[in-house]
Amino acid sequence: MTRPHIEYLDHPADVKFRVYGETVEEAFEYAALAMFGAMIDPDTVEPGRTLEIDLSADDCEDLLYDFLSELLYLFEVEEIVFSRFDVRINRCDDRYHITARASGESIDMEKHRFDVAVKAVTFHDMKIEQVDEGCMIQVLLDT
Template identity: 40%
Template sequence: MKFEFFDHTADIGVRAFGRTLEEAFENAALAVFEIMTDTSKIEPKREISIEVDGYDLENLLYRWIESLIVYYDTELLIFNQFKVKINGLHLTAKVYGEKFDESRHERRTVVKAMTYHEMSIKENSEVEITFVVDI
């Protein structure tokens, strides 16, 4: 399982999973775009490079998701493929997607912002990331 959603008053909670921290960050991003649309219908027409730094892992996650939301807010870009590399508290990524097209993409719920609410990153045999987005 890549991710799951949980009920949260007026917002949406996400639990993302991965064998590695990078994979869990990729699945967290995929979950955010799945809230907005059916990600299986997104074509990888555009490649964007993203680089963010955090002061801890939670801040790195926050800044990662926030940077993706900014692309949606400013250019209506939606993504469904993510290649993340994390080195300490520095993240570099290539993300793939296209501009939202109402004739091809289902309009679901708009994610307004990333939050720190209920955020946790657990690393055991698998990585589990929990966070809430503001809708």
């Protein structure tokens, strides 16, 4: 039996999830999908518009935080919901760099039903770990 890629964990007030990918890049993709999946049904989002994201950070946790926060910013300011992600991560000169493509569409209140309002990504209980199957990421979102 294979492990599910996205698991939503019980939390009394916020949204907590754990994702698994064969690589850290795939795990970042599932983390982004899990964040949007907490807010809406990603199956209702057509990936017709693609935005590029380039970020750098000192470590993978900071990079994950910055990546998810940038997606949340684009959601709030540009009013875009995303359903597909393509992530590449490189390490250069003791810094991590992410180049990502996020695909989605403009928010349509008749089409996209929002379940949860995510206020922010947090560092609380954030984990990025190598596991037998690849990479596990855990994130807590402030709602």
